[in-house]
Amino acid sequence: MKTIWITSLAKNPARVQAFTAVLKRYGLEAKGHFWTDEPAKMAWRVALDSLVEAKADVWLVLADDEEMAKPGVRYGLSLLAASLREGSGHGFPIVAMWPGKAPAADALPPLLRDALHLEEANAAWPAKIVAKANMPGKAQAPEYRLNVAGDEKLGQWFEIGPRAGNWDGVMFGVAGEGAEIDFQAVGEAGGLPEKTVLEYAQQGMKLQLGETEYTAWAVRNQVGPGQSYYARVKGCPASVLFMPYAEGGDAEATVLRLS
Secondary structure, three states: OOOEEEEOOOOOHHHHHHHHHHHOOEEEEEEEEEEEOHHHHHHHHHHHHHHHHHHEEEEEEEEOOOHOOHHHHHHHHHHHHHHHHHHHHOOOOEEEEEEOOOOOOOHHHHHHHHOEEOOOOOOHHHHHHHHHHHOOOOOOOOOOOEEEEEEEOOOEEEEEOOOOOOEEEEEEEEEOOOOOEEEEEEEOOOOOOOOEEEEEOOOEEEEOOOOEEEEEEEEEEOOOOOEEEEEEEEEEOOEEEEEOOOOOOOOOOEEOOOO
C-alpha cells in the first residue's frame, strides 16, 4: 500500500480526517502531522525525518493561505522540500492542496513552485495523487547539492557541493534580519566532519546583489561530488547565495529565496 504523508499547516483535525478518509477509499494509507512553526528549533527537520521513516511515497501539504503567508512557515517548508529532494530524489512527488484557488507562482516559496498544486473543489484530485504515488515524476537535478541538517542542539547546517566535477573552493552567503554564519567546515558528503582543515578561509565578506546585501564566508578547499562545504547558520535567512570560489570573480552564483 502506498503511503501519503500529510502536512497540515493549520491545526484543523476535521480537514485532515476528511482527506484521510478519501485517500483510504483510493487504497492509500495516510500518515502525517500538524505543522509546527518553530524554525529556530528545526521543527521542520523532525517532520522530514518522520516522513522518511514512514517511507512515504507522496508529500501532501494541506495548504492554508494565512499560514503560508508567515515567513517562518515558508522558510521551513522550503528547507524541507530542498532536503527531501536531495535525499529522496528530485522527482519525489510534492503536492500542495489549496482550500480555494491556488495562488500564482510568484506568491509561493520558490522551492515549492514546481510542486503539483491542486484545489479541493476539483473532484479529480484523488486520482492525481494516486497517479503521483504510483508513477513519481522524473526531474533533472540541479548542478549543485543542497541539504540542511542538524537539530536544536547542533544548530542549522547548510551542506553544499557540486553534483559533478570539482569546485576550487566555495563561497556561501546569507541575507535577512538576524541571519548570520558562525562556523564553516569541509568534509565528506552526507555528515558533519569531526575535524576540518580550511584553506584560505575568509569571513564577513559583503556582496551586493540588486537591493539585497549578503554576508559571505569562503574557503579555498577543493570540493567534489564526494565532499561538501558546511556552514552553520543562525537565524532564518530570507535568501542564501553560493558559488564555486573564483579569484577573478567570474563564477556564476546560485541564489535561493527561502521565505
